[in-house]
Each structure stands twice: as structure tokens, then as C-alpha cells.
Amino acid sequence: MRQFETHSEEETRAVGRKLAKLLPDRGVVLLIGDLGTGKTTLVKGIVEGRGAANAEDVSSPTFTLVHEYGDPVAIYHVDLYRLETLEEARRIGLEDLFHQPALILIEWGDRFPELLPDNRVEIILSHKEGASRLLKFSL
Template identity: 40%
Template structure:
């Protein structure tokens, strides 16, 4: 069950990457981050920023694992970038042995998270990305568990946009933010 959410408007890919970098500085390992959104909403862009923030070498080369399904990166923590877009059946999902990644010491970032059966994950942070006109994206962080509520609270402090527990507050991400 969601404990709280926070919505921010990103006005560019650069700002979306900045949010990813800030988020990376708040994880300690073992987190599950589920990305939900249509094609072109910035899921991989956010992951690229996350990988840069967690000090993955050559983070600019981070690409969606649409065809490889899982890309592993090494930074301050291991990063497991998983894409379920092309996975069609529960049997295919099970063949990926996702539990090996979800419950490892690294951080799992899962694109097309909604395709993962709900009984596969417990607490997690859901990131919903949506087109908001032009290059603008609405990004909603939904905490599913106390650990993730704390991450969202810390993230709001890093961006300077206030969040109230259990409610959604919209804020405009500033291009002048520092990571």
C-alpha cells in the first residue's frame, strides 16, 4: 500500500537526469525502483541520471535493456537495469530469475514495472512518468513502505520542493538545481 507520493514536473531531459542523480545519492543497496510510463516518457533518461549519480563509469552509455532484458552496471553499488517491455508471459518473467536481482545488495531499476506480478515484490518505490506537453514530464514518486517514504522525503529536500506525508504536491523542477 502506498504511504505517500510526490509529484514534480521536469521541463527537460537534463532535469529528469538530475532527479535520477539525486535519487542515486539516497540509496544504500537492496532497493527496488519500479518505473511506469509510456514509451518516450523518460524512464531510461532517469536511469541514466541514476547511474551517473551512483558513479557507474560511462553512465552516458546506459541504454534501455529492451532486447537484453537486464543490464548490470557497477558503481558505488551494483545497478540492475531491467526492462520487461518485451516479456510476454509469466513464464518468461520467471525464467529471468528476477528474485536474484530484486533481493541482492544492489539497486534494481525496473522499466515497465507494471508487467511484474505484484507478488514478486514487497516494499518498493514506484516512479510514474507521464508526458506533460512538449519536453515536460510529470514524475510521481510513490512510496510503498517506510524505507521508501524516507527516500522520497529526502529527495524532496534535495530538490527544494516540499512534500506533505500522504499527499501529492506539485512542484516545478528548476534547471538551476545542483546535484
């Protein structure tokens, strides 16, 4: 597993911009880690790196569940934090998204493993001391 340590929000965004070049054009990426570890920040960098939207337009889809960036949509940004049951996850059309020709970035992506395709990239984020974060990639 590749890993990086970042020391600021901007550094995590920069990792996201680099990652944008390594990730496939379509496929599922799970962002796994506690609140505040930088999942949404990393998505900003990936979206910027892909040129799909401006980073200012990227926000956490905590309530809306799914955001779309690009026209046609190049990136779907999903947050499963508020979903409690598998049924709810099915109802938002999670499985349909996996057929889209786009990159699907899923915060709290480890919540419903039964729904996820086997072919996916996992990124695990964790807090270290202060503003440091550890990012591990299954790429």
C-alpha cells in the same frame, strides 16, 4: 507523493542524480510510464549519481532485458516491455535479482506485480505538453 515536473532530458537526468542520494543501496524501484516518458533517461541520472557507470554506457535493456552497472554490480537495470508471460519473466531470473545486494531499477515494472516484492519504490512518469514530463515518487 513527491512530484516534479521536468522540461528537458537533462532536467530528468538531474532529478535522477538527486534521487540516487535518496534511494536505498539495495532494493527494487519500479519505473512506470508510457514509451518516451523518460524511464531510461532517469536511470542514466541514477547511475551517474551513484557513480556506478557513465551515463553514455546506460542504454535501454529492451532486447537484453537486464544490464549491470558497476563492479561489483551496484545497479541492475531491467526492462520488462518485451516480456509477455509470467513464465518468461521467471525465466530471466527476475526473482533471483531481488536477492542481490544492489539497486534493481525496473522499466515497465508494473507488468508482473505477482513477481515483485512488496517493499519497493514506485516512480510514475507521464507526458505533459511538449517536452514536459511529470515524475511522481512513492518515497
